[in-house]
Amino acid sequence: MVCGTTSNAGKSTVTAGLCRHYARRGARVAPFKAQNMSNNSAVTRSGHEIARAQAWQATAAGAEPEVAMNPVLVKPMGDRRCQVVVMGRPLGTMTAADYHRMKPELLDVVLAALADLRRRYDVVILEGAGSPAEINLLDADIVNLRLAHDAALPAIIVGDIDLGGVFASLFGTVALLPDAYRRLVKGFVVNKFRGDPALLLDGTARLQERCGIPTLGVLPFLDGPEIDSEDSLALDRPLTAAAAGTDEGADPTRIHDVLDVAVVRLPRIANFTDIDPLRMEPGVRLRWVDDARSVGQPDLLVIPGSKATVADLAWLRSRGLHRAVDAVRGVVLGICAGYQMLGRSITDPGGVESSDPGADGLGLLDAVTTFGPDKVTRWRHGRLFGRHASGYQIHHGVVQASGPPLVELDDGTGDGAIGTTTGGGTVWGTTLHGLLESDGARKALLGQVAGKARKRIGHGGSFEAARQRRIDRLADTIGEHLDMEAVDRILAEGSLG
Incomplete structure (x- = not known):
């Protein structure tokens, strides 16, 4: 199990890097996170909803994403409410307190999913959530060291040195753990280090003297655009992290112009990985934009998904x-909830997502949305x-739209709608998450935006190739900077449980 001292310490990336490392060595590898709290989700080929991070980790492992890799997904909706998804299907909407009370009932589901993966894979890398030392939550823990204890698994703990105080965070984490959980911790990983590791001096050795746990290695801070992040803290990072032309898969054609793309930072944003x-x-x-003044006149304005549309x-x-x-002269693209907002009306008579039975949309697309109890989770092609x-x-x-669709689906139907703003801009809407990952479609869409803006732009290469390069870089870094012989011994100890 890979735990962390805090959220965003690097659990997901270390887990993905370990998955790729062991897959390269010929093992059948699967990721697992018992409970993920995130509004970034994906759909498996079987039509089950899981957290986006576990789908990404499955890609790192060379495995097909499946629902057993994330049996419980909690999707925050604001106002202390959340939707709870169990084994890929929505169980219902409840308050945070109600969910906390029901967590012990989900332990058997979680353990069964984990046991299923362990029967079918050689290596299973578990990811914890937040910190394993949240002493107010230990009694109902189903994702951190309670799970590792019940499954007889060892753990490592990742600390983020970029935030400062990493030694205190690592020491304090194990100091707060009950003895039975503390014994499971076999190593520390210091993550996101900038500069010369010699500057750590004897800090890791002195940490081991105090708590008896060795540091397995120090991972450097990896520059470049981070993709497939699940943590809302990632929203605080700059959206554009690489200069033009730095992607080795980019089109070598000289870039004449750059498109200005603004993304509305909704309070309850969901699937923000759509813009990766x-x-x-x-x-x-x-x-990012969050008020009228900051919007300006972008070439493309994106209204992303939301878990609380109204x-x-x-x-x-x-x-x-x-x-x-309404004043944009370029292109407005609404994705899922953003598409629904651009329509004429939204009704939610059953209170599926909102206590408000309905609201007028922005009226820029001839589309109406009605919320119902059934949740659509499926792949579409077109x-x-x-x-x-x-x-x-x-x-x-469920959106009903008239007029030409944005995407022509293979089954002869359409998805989304096309309209105009009073500012003379073009409005597009779609229900499809992950649409921009299709390289040809993304190039065509940006070509339309560039044409309207009278700009000439270069295009990047394959997004999937860039994703794979990022994962390979993680695995290379882990192999170079961690004591992998020690990690192998910890992994072997887990196989004896």
């Missing part, structure tokens, strides 16, 4: 963003501007 492919494009400059629509209006959207496109749907809101 744009971060890899050398012809795109991305930026509430975020009200927030959008309160910030004057509805007027800014063509966008004549190029192959694919993506997955995760929604309770």
Whole structure:
């Protein structure tokens, strides 16, 4: 099990790097996170919803993402409510307190999913959540060291040195653990170190003297755009992390212009990984916007998904963003909830997502949305501007639209809608998450945006290739900077449990 001293310490990336490391060595590897709290989710080929991070880790492991890799997914909705997804299907909406009380009932589900993976794979790398030393939550723990204890698994703990105080964080974590859990911790990993490791001096040795736990290695801070992040803390990082042309897979054609792409930072944003492919494009400059003044006149304005569509629509209006959207002269793209907001109306008679039975949309697309109890989770394939496109749907809101669709689906139907703003801009809507990961479709879409803006841009290479290079870099870094013989011994100890 890979635990962390805090959220965003690097558990997900270390887990992914270990998955790739052992897959390279010929093992059948699977990731596992018993409970993930995130609004970034993916759909398996069987139509089950799991956290995006576990789908990414499965890619790192060379395995097909499956529901057993993330049996419990908690999707925050604001106002202390969340949707709980168990084995890929929504169990219901409840308060945080209600979910905390029911967690012990889910322990058997979690242990069964883990046992199933251990029967079918050679190596299973578990990821914890937050910190394993949240003493107020230990009694109902189903994702951290309680799970490792019940499954007889050893653990390592990752600490983020970039935040400062890493030695105190690592020592304090194990000091707060009950004896039975403390004995499971076999090593520390110091993550995100900038500079010369010699500057740590004898810090790791003195830490081991105090708590008896060795440091397995110090991982350097990896520059470059981080993709497939699940943690909302990732929203605080710059959207554009690489200069134009730095991606080795980029089109060598000289870049004449750069597209200005603004993304609305909704309070309850979901699936913000939808914009990751744009971060890899050398012809795109991305930026967050959260009020009318910051919008300006972008070439492309993206309204992403949300887990509380009506509430975020009200927030959008309160910030004057509805007027800014209407005044855009370029292109507006709404994805899932963003698409629903651009329509004429949203109704939720059963209170599936909102206590408000309905709201007027922005009226820029001839589309109406009705929320129902059934949740759609499926993959779709089609063509966008004549190029192959694919993506997955995760929604309770069923959209009925008239007029030309944005995506022509292979089954002869359409997805999304096309309209205009009063500012003379073009409005597009789609229900498909992951649509921009299709390289041809993304290039065609950006080509349309560039044409309207009268700009010439270069294009990046394959997004999937960039993702694989990022994972390979993680695995290379782990192999170089961790004591992998010690990690092997810890892994072998788990196989004896």
